[in-house]
Amino acid sequence: MDKIALIVDSACDLSLETIKEKNIKLLPLRVSYSHGEYKDKIDITADEIYNNLEKEVPKTSLPSTEDLEKILVSLEEEGYTHVIAVTISSGLSGTFNSIRLTLEDHPKLISHVFDTKILAMPEGIVALEVANLIQEGKSFNEIVELLPTIRKNIIGYFTINTLEYLIKGGRIGKVAGTIGDILNLKPIVTVDNDGVYYTVCKARGRKQSISKLTSLLKEALAESPCKVWVLHGGVLDEAKTFLESLKGLDNIVSLDISQISPALGVHGGPGLLGLAIQKVM
Template identity: 85%
Template sequence: MQKIALIVDSACDLSLEVIKEKNIRLLPLRISYSHGEYKDKIDISADEIYGNLEKEVPKTSLPSAEDLEKILIDLENEGYTHVIAVTISSGLSGTFNSIRLALEEHPNLTSHVFDTKILAMPEGIVALEVANLIKEGKSFEEIVSELPTIRKNIIGYFTVNTLEYLKKGGRIGRVAGTIGDMLNLKPIVTVDEEGIYYTVCKARGRKQSISKLISFLKDELKENKCNVWVLHGGALEEAKSVLESLKGLNNILSLDISQISPALGVHGGPGLLGLAIQKVC
């Protein structure tokens, strides 16, 4: 009989409460300051990251090999036979590859590592769907076969107050920034098929950038019923305001707020706002 475990990295933006409730194993990314290293979501919060950005912009790195090895050994000891790992885009992090290589050293665990090609709550939605399928008693093979369909129905968009932190972290990809900052142009950013950031469009000023975000959602709602999450990085009040503005829209099945994880907050900087959209067929 199959006993299936689910591993996610901390870029997924799922709360610790949800992770515990869904019996998900969390693999934290690492956040390094000059004075020490922290485990993402475990040792440090997103609010702490934003509160310290003016003093120091920390570095982020892959989950530790020790943390990953402990999870895999624990799973074997607990009688798990299969593992599904859901990861942040391989175009933005080496986490996918590190998990894949580690699992090769554990042949007793039949495994599948799924590169979502996304990040933040859109990645978390994939993980939630997998957790639900495990709870429903679906087989490993059934779940793996459904992953591409789950993923194709999820998209995310975000806008930032400044591209300064994306540039400092080397995560800017095809997002052009310096001139845009000077002209107060706010990019609406998503990821391409390779999981790399790119700019969908630009808006002049904060108000217009939020309007653009909402317009993308409205386009999806014309064709599909959707679950929607408002994403924020150190911008809770603005996120609440956006959420309120969405409540009257047709075809929204559920509506919630999600805070960007500490490690992603390092790169987005304070003031990030976004939307995660899951089309429900």
């Protein structure tokens, strides 16, 4: 019988409580300041990053090979036969390739590394579905076959107050040139089929950008029932207000709030607000 382990990077935005409950192995990205390096979600919180952005914008980097090696060795010692790794988009990070290469040195573990082509809670939703399938006793091959279908029904959108942090982090993708500070234009951003940021539409001001997010959600809800998460970067009160405004919409199966992980917060900056949407087919 397959004994399957699930590995996710910390960009998935799952809470540490959920990660523990679902027996998921967390591989933290790294956040580096001039005074030292921190493991994402382990040694540093998103709020700590937001509170210090004016003093210093840290750099982010891949999970360490040493951390991954420790996980893989422990899995071998615990008798795991298979590994599924769910990763942040390869268009935004080298994490996918790093995990894939490291697993090649562990032939005892039959593995599949899945590039979600997304990030944040949308990536986390993929991981949650895999964790549930493992708990249900599905085989490794069954889960691997289901992954593209799971991913197809998930999308995320977000709006930000400024492109400053995406630009500094080199994560601008195809969003460049879409915001006009003078006109107070705010982009609504998602990722394309290559897993790179691009602008879906623009809105004038914060109120209109939130209205655009709601419109995009309504389009999804018109197609099928959906599970919905409100995403935020250091603006919990605003996220709660946004969530309340969505409660009257038809076809919402569940509604929750998710905070952007520390490493992602570096690039989005304070004030990020968004949606993760999973169609329930």
